[in-house]
Amino acid sequence: MSASATRLSFTPGLSRWLGRHLSLAVGAGLLALFFLVALAAPLIAPYDPVVQMADMRLQPPSFGHLFGTDNFGRDIFSRVIWGARIDLQIAFIGVVFPFIIGTLVGTIAGFFGGIVDAIFMRIIDIILAFPFLVLMLSIIAILGPGLTSFYIAMALVGWVSYARLVRAQILVLKNADYAVAAISLGFSRTRIMFRHLLPNAVAGSLVFVMSDAVLVLLNGAAISYLGLGVQPPTAEWGIMVAEGQPFVTTAWWITLFPGLSIVCLAFAFSLLGDALGDMLGVQE
Template identity: 85%
Template sequence: MSASATRYSPSGGLARWLGKHLSLSIGAGILLFFILMAVAAPLVAPYDPVVQMSDVRLNAPSLSHPFGTDNFGRDILSRVIFGTRVDLQIAFIGVVFPFIIGTFLGTVAGFFGGIIDAIFMRVIDIILAFPFLVLMLAIIAILGPGLTSFYIAMALVGWVSYARLVRAQILVLKNSDYAMAAVSLGFSRTRIMFRHLLPNAIAGSLVFVMSDAVLVLLNGAAISYLGLGVQPPIAEWGIMVAEGQPFVTTAWWITLFPGLSIVFLAFGFSLMGDALGDMLGVHD
């Protein structure tokens, strides 16, 4: 075999890596596509997403309107593109605050134990006594419709899963040899919790973030569908599905394309979660 045949090829190495991590590659590709579409929305959207054109109401997909138009004459493609911004924001913010709150509370409860852990578990029991979506709807009904209310509701309810995951790991790790060594060396409790224990306990939560992003995305769409989330005329996929429901048999494109967008974005998050779980050795 010649030397040129055995020479290392960077592109070949990348191809092998992508093949080995197929789920990660596809998931990252899907998410990157939606992120780029959200960033470049004003450049790639053919029309203003809120402008109504009465002369093209309920037009089927065509060259001038590839995804058709809705009952107000708004271009569906443009609304799907701009809706990407809102739904990505929902998925991101909807997991960040529960992740931070749950990770902190789970770490503290697991490390200190005793009365703190007992109170912590009773609070979790109370929250889990109610169906997740019903509790969210109750909070949003009190605060009023809108994305801010949705994020507050997610933060107040969604932290439970992260806290339980981290607490369970901290309970095990605080009795490990390196944790006992840190205590013997006189390190502060804060340092032991957040510099020694938490980095080793957070892997499960990082994997769950991707799965939770799917749930947050679907919950956000459901809340908007019920009229309690994003308010018209803002383009958001859940609202678009709700607006197209009365025309589902005559103008199917109004609900089809935003619905497919929700499915594909959720699929991307799911693939990323599976791949991350395999890489970190964590399986839900």
């Protein structure tokens, strides 16, 4: 077959795939772009993100400073690039620990039921009785500002949604024929929970991870905006928005570009969540 014929037969297949998985392609492409930018930050950032240049304060976007400069003369473009590292870290670590804790709790509570389930559900009810952000702010205020405190607060508060999702699936799956057969064959409880039930119960949580990453990203930006997250002069998008607020009418570029970065990264996670939900047949 000729090369031209191969191209002709490949193009319709690619078009059909993109038509079916457009959200996946766009979301994965955006997220990959952010990861590449974060990894290559030392190579592509034209300036040091924390170096102040007093003679370049509040410069509008130009060829020398693509996104302009802030009130300290720091290059916004460089700070946005370096900020991608922090915000991707926030989105990743902020969902990993709640996902692990919530999945374990939901599996144990759903499988054993009875008093074990009742205890975990009452703990979840207590946590849900408080507004999410207020509870997080309280924990961070006790522990002190910083990313470590933010991650601890997310782990202590964010696991409840995963626990409820997994528990609901385990309650249904443990009565399935294959689970009953595994019990009849004398398999250990650990094997039944983690080899037979959990792989079939975790699909909804994997989809929720993407949506939760958006929430974690926005919460991280909000916490930094309030001065309880990443501390200056570290380049982080939430801090940059906060620092540019007093100049929003005179130097709009200080808040615009980090704000757009937050929106674009959140959009990428949302698209991936929608695509993953469609592929796994999960109803949101």
